[in-house]
Structure formats: structure tokens, C-alpha cells
Amino acid sequence: xxxxxxxxxxxxxxxxxxxxxxxxxxxxxxxxxxxxxxxxxxxxxxxxxxxxxxxxxxxxxxxxxxxxxxxxxxxxxxxxxxxxxxxxxxxxxxxxxxxxxxxxxxxxxxxxxxxxxxxxxxxxxxxxxxxxxxxxxxxxxxxxxxxxxxxxxxxxxxxxxxxxxxxxxxxxxxxxxxxxxxxxxxxxxxxxxxxxxxxxxxxxxxxxxxxxxxxxxxxxxxxxxxxxxxxxxxxxxxxxx
Amino acid sequence: xxxxxxxxxxxxxxxxxxxxxxxxxxxxxxxxxxxxxxxxxxxxxxxxxxxxxxxxxxxxxxxxxxxxxxxxxxxxxxxxxxxxxxxxxxxxxxxxxxxxxxxxxxxxxxxxxxxxxxxxxxxxxxxxxxxxxxxxxxxxxxxxxxxxxxxxxxxxxxxxxxxxxxxxxxxxxxxxxxxxxxxxxxxxxxxxxxxxxxxxxxxxxxxxxxxxxxxxxxxxxxxxxx
Numbered sequence: 307x308x309x310x311x312x313x314x315x316x317x318x319x320x321x322x323x324x325x326x327x328x329x330x331x332x333x334x335x336x337x338x339x340x341x342x343x344x345x346x347x348x349x350x351x352x353x354x355x356x357x358x359x360x361x362x363x364x365x366x367x368x369x370x371x372x373x374x375x376x377x378x379x380x381x382x383x384x385x386x387x388x389x390x391x392x393x394x395x396x397x398x399x400x401x402x403x404x405x406x407x408x409x410x411x412x413x414x415x416x417x418x419x420x421x422x423x424x425x426x427x428x429x430x431x432x433x434x435x436x437x438x439x440x441x442x443x444x445x446x447x448x449x450x451x452x453x454x455x456x457x458x459x460x461x462x463x464x465x466x467x468x469x470x471x472x473x474x475x476x477x478x479x480x481x482x483x484x485x486x487x488x489x490x491x492x493x494x495x496x497x498x499x500x501x502x503x504x505x506x507x508x509x510x511x512x513x514x515x516x517x518x519x520x521x522x523x524x525x526x527x528x529x530x531x532x533x534x535x536x537x538x539x540x541x542x543x544x545x546x547x
Numbered sequence: 548x549x550x551x552x553x554x555x556x557x558x559x560x561x562x563x564x565x566x567x568x569x570x571x572x573x574x575x576x577x578x579x580x581x582x583x584x585x586x587x588x589x590x591x592x593x594x595x596x597x598x599x600x601x602x603x604x605x606x607x608x609x610x611x612x613x614x615x616x617x618x619x620x621x622x623x624x625x626x627x628x629x630x631x632x633x634x635x636x637x638x639x640x641x642x643x644x645x646x647x648x649x650x651x652x653x654x655x656x657x658x659x660x661x662x663x664x665x666x667x668x669x670x671x672x673x674x675x676x677x678x679x680x681x682x683x684x685x686x687x688x689x690x691x692x693x694x695x696x697x698x699x700x701x702x703x704x705x706x707x708x709x710x711x712x713x714x715x716x717x718x719x720x721x722x723x724x725x726x727x728x729x730x731x732x733x734x735x736x737x738x739x740x741x742x743x744x745x746x747x748x749x750x751x752x753x754x755x756x757x758x759x760x761x762x763x764x765x766x767x768x769x770x771x772x773x
Contacts, residue, residue, distance in 0.1 A: 309633055374708070374754035375747045376715035378726060383747060386739035473617075480619035484719055491621050504629035512618050512626075519617040 328493030342415025347422025564728025573723030590657020
């Protein structure tokens with residue numbers, strides 16, 4: 307059988323608008339998920355290194371539980387599993403306000419937060435212990451030492467693995483199609499369904515993902531050069547999982 | 548909350564969904580184990596090719612790795628799902644599509660681990676092996692790879708965990724793995740909280756066991772000794 311290529315399906319009719327819509331939604335859930343993940347990652351990553359056993363234990367539970375379960379299962383859990391446990395009024399409100407969108411943001415944020423946590427912990431552990439001791443001996447409390455000294459330095463050290471994790475988050479946002487979020491992969495499938503041009507639709511989606519990844523990597527390498535502390539950098543395996 | 552639904556469907560979820568015995572061609576382990584073995588073999592070849600001195604071997608393998616690391620797995624699964632029937636003129640079973648997609652996709656990640664592992668072997672080893680008169684291929688097999696493999700083990704097991712979790716995505720093309728099995732049961736019983744929590748625990752047990760193994764390995768081997 308011969309396949310008739312027809313690249314015009316990508317911009318004729320509605321399909322162009324669908325693709326743009328898909329890019330927009332992908333960026334929205336990725337950016338919101340990223341903000342949640344970074345916030346959770348900084349807090350739990352810092353907790354894992356503080357000299358307070360309860361906080362360390364809490365952070366270990368969070369990280370080990372969330373990163374060891376597939377993102378898809380978390381998507382299902384937040385979208386199908388949680389709403390029946392919520393009060394009636396809240397459930398109604400969520401269903402009217404794009405429950406699948408917020409479930410996807412939650413799943414991405416919590417799952418990648420656990421992974422960011424490992425990156426940030428590695429960053430904090432790579433700072434010489436004397437830095438913390440010096441901060442505390444000048445009269446700062448543990449909280450102040452972390453807020454003013456340790457976390458800012460750690461964030462400057464972990465740009466390369468954090469870039470890796472950011473790219474993972476962007477790629478993983480495609481899993482949101484399983485709960486019906488109209489992101490980029492969802493839209494490429496929709497184009498495939500309407501036009502029966504699988505090759506063109508998937509090629510468009512693939513190229514857009516590659517371009518987004520390249521753009522993020524370029525921006526982050528600029529950031530890396532600007533914030534790098536000479537002689538200190540964290541590279542390595544901790545970012546992969 | 549009523550966890551009887553899990554007990555009632557336990558054998559379907561575990562035997563059919565997780566292991567792969569039953570009326571459907573499914574199973575998380577039946578997909579993950581061959582994907583790990585084949586993905587690692589393909590990844591080793593690609594990783595070795597990336598270190599080749601010949602540009603026409605190095606360049607395609609570099610493009611391969613960079614391409615698949617820049618594309619979501621969901622996209623790759625859809626590629627195989629839609630393109631293979633168009634190329635072959637007939638559709639393949641979900642199992643074949645999912646296995647091919649995972650092997651091809653994960654090989655790119657395994658290739659990077661193999662490359663990093665080989666590069667972690669000190670230069671002096673290569674020089675010593677050359678000095679004793681070994682050619683490049685036997686040197687690779689007897690001197691470099693055995694040492695590289697040792698250094699790779701933590702990263703490899705970590706990638707196994709990633710792969711095991713990724714197999715849940717095979718459910719989007721209808722492959723009956725643990726996630727799909729839970730969906731099937733849920734469609735009948737409407738107990739999403741209990742069912743998805745249960746499969747989360749199953750995935751967790753497997754991943755956590757493997758990650759504990761990595762931690763133990765890293766503790767018992769001195770990171771500075773290569």
C-alpha cells in the first residue's frame with residue numbers, strides 16, 4: 307500500500323489552531339507543574355538535610371512514595387480517585403473548572419517535586435559543611451541559614467541536573483492526554499483522527515517537542531553560565547530518576 | 548472506602564495485569580523484562596557506536612540518542628502504533644508495538660549510561676592494555692567493559708526502575724498491563740480510589756526494592772575507587 311503525503315493538513319482548516327492550542331496547554335500545565343515541583347522540591351530537599359529528625363523523615367516519606375509510582379497512576383489517582391472523597395460542592399466546582407487540567411498540574415507537580423527534591427538535596431550536600439556551621443555561628447537560626455545561605459547557593463549549583471529534570475517534566479506532560487487534557491499529544495491524535503494523516507500529525511508533534519526541549523536547554527545553559535559559582539558545579543547521576 | 552474490591556479482583560490484577568497470565572496478551576512484567584534485556588543490548592551497541600572513531604558510526608548514534616531523549620515516550624508509542632500498520636499494511640498486536648517502542652526508546656537512555664560507564668574507566672587502563680599488545684576489540688571485551696559495567700550498575704538499576712514505571716504507558720494503546728487491568732476493573736466496580744491506590748502500592752514495592760538495592764550498592768562500593 308502506498309501512503310499519500312499531504313503536509314497541508316497541518317495548517318488547513320482548524321488543524322493549525324489545534325496545534326497552537328496544544329502547545330499553549332502543554333506550556334501551561336508544564337509551567338504550573340514546574341512551579342509546584344520546584345517549590346515542593348526545595349522544601350523537601352532542604353528538609354532532608356536539616357538536623358531535625360522529624361522533618362528529615364517526612365521528606366524521605368514524600369520522596370520515596372511519590373517518585374516510585376508511575377506518573378500515569380498518579381494522574382488517574384488525582385483525577386478519578388480523589389474527587390469522590392471531596393465534598394459535593396467542591397467536586398461540582400472542580401468539574402466546572404477543568405478538573406483534568408488541575409489533576410494534571412497536581413500530578414506533575416507532586417511527582418516531579420519528589421524528583422527535584424533529590425536534585426536539590428544533592429546540591430545542598432555538595433556545599434561544604436563549614437558553610438552551614440559558619441552561618442549558624444554568626445547567630446542565624448537554622449531556618450535563616452537555609453533561606454539566606456544554603457538554598458541560594460544550592461540553587462546556583464544544580465542548574466545542569468535541574469535542566470534535565472525540567473525537560474523530563476515537559477516530556478512527561480504528554481501523559482496528561484490519558485485523562486483528557488487537550489495538550490500537544492492529544493491534539494496531534496485529534497488531527498490524526500480527523501484527517502487520517504498519522505505521519506504528518508505525529509511528525510509535527512515530535513518536531514514541536516524537540517524544538518521546545520531545545521529552547522529550554524538553550525535558555526538554561528544561559529542561566530547556568532550566568533549563575534555558576536566558579537569551581538563548584540553539580541553534575542551527575544542523581545537527576546536521572 | 549471499601550478495599551474488598553481489591554481482594555475480589557486480586558487474581559485478575561496480579562496474575563493478568565502484573566505478571567501476564569490470563570486470557571489477554573498482557574502483563575507489566577512480561578513487557579518490562581524483555582524490554583530491559585533487549586533495550587540494554589541495543590543501548591550497549593549504540594553507546595559503543597557513540598564512542599567510535601569513525602564519524603559515520605558516531606554521528607547516526609548521536610542523532611539517535613539525542614532524538615529519542617528529546618521526545619516523550621507517549622509520542623514514540625503512538626509513532627509505532629500508527630506508522631507500523633501503514634508500513635506493513637497490517638496491524639500488529641499491542642504487545643509487539645509496545646515492546647518495540649520501549650526497546651527503541653529506552654535504548655537511547657541505556658546508551659548514555661553505557662557511554663558514561665566506559666568513559667569512567669581511567670585512561671591508564673587503555674594505555675596499559677595497549678602496551679600489553681591487545682587489539683581494540685579484545686581490549687574492550689576483557690579490560691574496559693568488565694570495569695565499566697561495575698561502574699554502571701547504579702545507573703542501570705535506576706533506569707530499570709524508570710522502565711518499569713514507564714510500562715504503565717503501554718495501557719494507552721490497550722495493552723493489558725497492571726494499570727489497564729485496574730482501569731478494566733474500575734469500569735465495572737467504580738472504585739477508583741481503592742484500585743489506583745492498590746496499583747500504586749504494587750509499583751511502589753517493586754521500585755522501592757530496586758532503589759534500596761542501588762543505595763546498598765553505592766554504600767558498599769567506594770565511589771572514589773575505579
